[in-house]
Amino acid sequence: MGGDSATWLAGGRTGTDHLTALLPSALRGLAAGVAERNGPIPAGGPAAVAAALAASGAGKSLPKTGIGAERALEDYATLLAAGSADPADPACAAHLHCPPLAVSVAADVVAAAMNPSMDSWDQAPMASELEAEFTSGIARLCFPGAPNADAVVTSGGTESNLLGLLLARETTGSTVRPVCGTNAHHSVARAAWLLGLPAPVVVPCADDRMIPAALAEALAPLGASAVVVATAGTTNTGRIDPLPELARICRLAGARLHVDAAYGGLALCSETLAPRLAGLELADSVALDLHKFGWQPVAAGLLAARDAADLSALTVRAEYLNADDDTEAGLPDLLGRSIRTSRRPDAFRMAVTVRALGTDGLGALVERCCTTAAEVDELVERHPDLQSWGRPELSTVVFRPRGAGDDLVARVRRTLLEAGTAVIGRGALPTGPDGANQLWLKLTLLHPHTTAQDYTALLDRVAETAAAERIAPAPQSPVAS
Numbered sequence: 351m352g353g354d355s356a357t358w359l360a361g362g363r364t365g366t367d368h369l370t371a372l373l374p375s376a377l378r379g380l381a382a383g384v385a386e387r388n389g390p391i392p393a394g395g396p397a398a399v400a401a402a403l404a405a406s407g408a409g410k411s412l413p414k415t416g417i418g419a420e421r422a423l424e425d426y427a428t429l430l431a432a433g434s435a436d437p438a439d440p441a442c443a444a445h446l447h448c449p450p451l452a453v454s455v456a457a458d459v460v461a462a463a464m465n466p467s468m469d470s471w472d473q474a475p476m477a478s479e480l481e482a483e484f485t486s487g488i489a490r491l492c493f494p495g496a497p498n499a500d501a502v503v504t505s506g507g508t509e510s511n512l513l514g515l516l517l518a519r520e521t522t523g524s525t526v527r528p529v530c531g532t533n534a535h536h537s538v539a540r541a542a543w544l545l546g547l548p549a550p551v552v553v554p555c556a557d558d559r560m561i562p563a564a565l566a567e568a569l570a571p572l573g574a575s576a577v578v579v580a581t582a583g584t585t586n587t588g589r590i591d592p593l594p595e596l597a598r599i600c601r602l603a604g605a606r607l608h609v610d611a612a613y614g615g616l617a618l619c620s621e622t623l624a625p626r627l628a629g630l631e632l633a634d635s636v637a638l639d640l641h642k643f644g645w646q647p648v649a650a651g652l653l654a655a656r657d658a659a660d661l662s663a664l665t666v667r668a669e670y671l672n673a674d675d676d677t678e679a680g681l682p683d684l685l686g687r688s689i690r691t692s693r694r695p696d697a698f699r700m701a702v703t704v705r706a707l708g709t710d711g712l713g714a715l716v717e718r719c720c721t722t723a724a725e726v727d728e729l730v731e732r733h734p735d736l737q738s739w740g741r742p743e744l745s746t747v748v749f750r751p752r753g754a755g756d757d758l759v760a761r762v763r764r765t766l767l768e769a770g771t772a773v774i775g776r777g778a779l780p781t782g783p784d785g786a787n788q789l790w791l792k793l794t795l796l797h798p799h800t801t802a803q804d805y806t807a808l809l810d811r812v813a814e815t816a817a818a819e820r821i822a823p824a825p826q827s828p829v830a831s
Contacts (some may be wrong), residue, residue, distance in 0.1 A: 351364065351367055351368060351371065353395060354418075354419075354809070355368075355371070355372065355413070355418065355419040355420060356416055356418055356419040356422070356490055357370075358372070358419070360462070360463035360465075361463055365463055369459070369463065372419055372420065372423060372517045373459075373473060373582070374474075375419070375420040375421075375423040375424045375427075375724050376423045376424070376427045376429075378424050378427075378479050379424035379425065379426065379427025379429075379430075379431065380425075380427045380428075380431045381393060381429040381431075382424075382428045382431070382432075383427060383428040383429065383430060383431025383432035383433075383434075384431050384432075384436070385435070386431075386432040387426070387431065387432045387433070387436070387770075389441070389770045389771060390435060390436055390439035390440075390441040390770070390771070390772060390773050391428075391434075391435040391442060391767065391770050391773050392432065392433050392434075392444035392462075392770055393768065393769055393770025393771075394768065394770070395767070399433045402429070402432070402433060403429060404430060404766065406425065406429055408426060408429060408617070414817065419729065422790070429660045429685070433685070434745040435447075435730055435773055437449040437450075437796065437797070437799065440797055440804040440805060441771065441772040441773065441808050442572070442772075442799045443773065443774065443775070443793040443794055443795055443796075443797070444747055444773045444774050444775035444776075444792070444793075445586065445775055445794055446612075446613055446639075446642045446794055446796065447794075447796070448643070448644070448645050448646070448796040448797075449645065449796070449797055450641075450645055450646055450647045451645040451646075451703060453702060453703055453706050454645065454646050454647060454699045454700075454702065455647060455699075455702045457668035457699035457702035457703070458647055458698075458699045460659045460695075460698070461477070461694065461695045461698045461699060462562075464695075465479075465693045466478075466695045467693055467694075468481065468503075468687070468688070468692075468693045468694070469671055469684055469685055469688075469690075469693065470671040470672065470684055470685065471482050471660065471681045471682045471684060472681070474684065474695060474760050477695040477697075477698055478682055478684055479606045480695075480697060480698055480701050480746055481503060481687075481695065481697035481698075481701075482682070483701070484697045484700060484701040484704070485500065485501040485502060485503065485652065486500065487499070487704075488501040488638065488652050488654055489501040489654045489655070489658075491618050491619070491637070491654075491709070492615070492618070492630060492631065492633075492636045492654040493631050493636075493654065493656045494631060494654075495631060496533040496631070496656045496657070498658045498659065499654065499655065499656050499657070499658065500655055500658035500661055501652050501653060501654040501655065502652070502653050502661060502664070502687050503651070503652060503687070503688065503690060503693070503696055503697050504549075504637075504649075504651035504652060504653050504688070505608060505649040505651055505690075506612070506639055506641065506648070506649050506650070506651035507535060507537060507612030507613075507637050507639050507651060508535075508537040508540070509539075509651055509653075509689070510544070510610075510612065510637030510638070510639075510651050510652065510653040511535065511537045511538055511541050511579065511608070511610055511612075511637055512537070512540075512541040512544060512689075513635070513664075513689065514577075514579065514610075514635045514637060515538075515541045515542060515545055515547065515577060515579075515652065516541075516545060516663060516664075516689075517606070517634070517635055517655065517660045517661070518546055518577035518606045518608065518634070518635075519547065519577075519606075520577065520660075520663035521660055521663070522574065522577065522606055523575070524546075525575055525727055526547060526575055526576065526577050526606075527547070527548050527550075527551060527572050527577070528542045528548070528549075528550040528551070528573075528576075528577055528578050528579060529550060529551045529553060529565070529568055529569065529572070529576050529577065529578045529579070529605070529691050530546055530550045530551075530552060530553065530560075530578070530579040530580075530581075530650055531552070531553045531554075531555045531559070531560035531561075531580070531581065531591065532552055532553070532558065532559045533555045533560065533581055533584045533586070533587075533589065533591075534550070534552075534579055534581055534610070535581070535584075535585055535610055535612070537704060538579050540551055550579070551568050551572070553565050557589065557740065558580075558586060558587045558589040558779065559589050559590070559591050559592060560580060560581070560586050560591045560592070560596060562592055562595040562596060562599055565578065565596060565599050565713065566599045566602075566603075569592055569599065569603040569605055570603075572603070572605065573603050573604050573605065574603070574604035574605060575598060575605075576600075576603065576605040576606070577605065577606040577607075577608060578596065578600050578605050578606070578607050578608070579591060579608050579609075579610060580596050580608070580609045580610070580633075581609070581610045581611075582609055582610065582611035582613070582614040582615060582627055582630060583610075583611060583612065583613025583614030583615070583744050584613070585591070585613070585777070586746075586748070586777035586778075586779060586790075586792065587739065587740070587743075587746055587748050587779070587792075588613060588614070588723075588742060588743050588744035588745060588746035588776070588794075589615055589743050590626055590627065590743055590744070591609075592629075593609065593627065593628060593629025593630055593632070593633075594628055594629035594632070595629075595687060596629070597632035597633065601632075606634045607632065607633045607634050608633060608634060608636070608637070608713070609630055609633040609635075609636045609637070610637045611627070611630060611637055612637050612638060612639040612642060612651070613637055613639070613643070613744065614626070614627060614640050614643075614744050615630070615636065615637070615638040615643075615714055616638065616640065616642070616643035616644050616667065616712060616713075617631070617643065617716050617720075617744070618713075619709040619710070619712040619713030619723070620713030620714070620716050620717050621713070622680060622713075622717055622749050623713070623716060623717060623720060624713075626743065631656075633656065634655070634656055634657070634660070634662070635653060635654065635655045635656070635713035636653070636654045637651070637652070637653055638651065638652040638653075638654065639651050640652070640653075640700050640703075642796065643712075643715075643716045643719070643796070644700070644703070644712065645703070645715065645796075645798065646696075646699060646700055646739075650696055650699075651698055661686075661687075662686070664686050664687065664688065664689060665683075666683075666685055666686060668685060671684075671685045671691075672684070672685045672686070684710050705799075715798040716745075716746075718798050718799075719744075719745040719795050719796055719797070719798055719815070720742070720744055720745050722745070722795050722800055722801060722802055722805075723742040723744070723745040723746065723747050723793075723795045724741070724742055726747045726793065726795065726802050726805045727741060727742050727747050727749075728800055728802070728805060729750045729809055730747065730809060731804065733809055733810075733813065734752075735751060735752055735813035735817070736749050736750070736751060736809060736812065736813055737749060737750060737751075738775060739750050739779065739781070739790055745794065745795040745796060746792055746793070746794050746795070747792065747793040747795065748777065748779070748791070748792045749790065749791055749792075749793075749809075749812075750788075750789070750791055751812065751813060751816035754790060754816055756789040758816060758820065759776070759790070759791060760776065760787045760789060761819050762791070762812060762815045762819060763776055763791060765815050765819065766811065766815060768813070771811065772808055772811060772812075774791050774792070774800050774812070775791065775792040775793070775794060776789060776790070776791060776792065777789075777790050777792050778790075791812065793805065793808075799811045
């Protein structure tokens with residue numbers, strides 16, 4: 351192949367030879383790092399990770415003289431794998447952070463090698479066609495009875511929620527007022543701020559679901575000037591808002607409805623679970639994330655719109671990318687498919703994954719996670735030292751040590767995190783006296799190949815840590831809570 355391997359190209363006629371030569375170095379480093387970590391996250395917290403980087407000698411990120419592609423790949427791959435949280439470890443279950451499927455990662459290598467930029471057709475001929483086919487299928491999945499539905503690719507739920515409010519502003523008017531539940535994702539308020547909209551009207555929830563009567567009351571003075579953001583899979587508990595009732599109330603008030611289904615949306619692929627999302631098809635727009643249920647590397651977001659005409663709000667002209675005469679001649683306009691200009695062909699690996707598994711296969715993986723969560727919750731219910739918040743609706747198990755105060759709950763989580771033995775989430779829920787928030791632990795189960803038995807030791811470890819912390823409170827940890 352000749353030349354400095356650090357200057358080889360991944361594309362062209364020799365690109366596959368170059369990748370074949372270099373990928374083993376990356377994979378050796380990956381394997382070495384996983385073995386070195388030997389757990390869900392490196393032990394010792396931020397200070398230990400920073401010290402490991404310093405000790406490696408690789409901390410000088412802008413060296414004057416390079417060390418070559420093979421050594422750089424292996425060294426840095428080892429560092430990253432050894433110093434990462436690994437969502438493929440059952441004890442790494444804090445967040446909506448999935449272990450990606452190998453087929454998707456392999457597809458991503460192909461996409462990265464070809465490097466299509468999704469802002470004009472002449473940079474991404476086939477990638478744009480594949481994206482159009484995939485997004486059309488996603489639109490039909492969300493809105494099976496809507497002939498004009500369409501979808502676009504985003505960087506995740508935050509961007510999708512931003513677009514949902516943007517479409518509402520452009521179709522309803524600049525005076526649109528967002529309305530959401532106390533259970534809404536933080537990105538809703540951020541989107542309102544970014545778009546110059548008023549702060550959202552916040553509607554009370556019960557059992558982490560929006561209360562329909564409270565929504566009706568909130569919409570009474572707003573009517574058609576409102577956009578309601580409902581949630582299908584809350585971050586803290588995985589609860590799904592009562593979508594049919596909320597859609598009916600929105601329709602009566604003339605309000606627009608956006609559903610944040612970033613977590614729960616892919617349950618549509620399961621005949622067993624899809625009924626839990628009844629009413630989703632009544633929304634005006636829907637946010638989805640395939641880097642949650644979908645098992646894609648970040649990022650893999652989507653926004654589906656029941657009426658494709660709403661997406662015209664994204665239209666922008668740049669002569670060098672989508673000149674009028676080019677689009678009139680038949681070249682697809684990709685610039686109007688996103689608020690971003692340059693963007694990766696993220697739809698490619700999503701499409702490969704669905705082609706490999708089918709929607710039935712994806713639905714089966716979602717079902718496994720939800721079934722495992724229900725079984726883990728049963729283990730919590732039977733555990734003498736733990737208490738459950740409530741039966742899982744998706745794949746989130748919410749629990750805490752019995753009789754624990756918030757300070758103890760937080761210390762248990764940090765102690766396990768700093769020891770490198772478990773990565774557990776936390777959430778504040780209104781379960782205390784007079785509806786005050788209490789801190790709960792959570793397991794967000796997105797590993798499709800685990801069973802409830804894989805979590806038995808983890809539950810015991812939580813209980814044992816709580817007992818130890820009660821006797822001898824740990825010193826203040828440097829790990830943020």
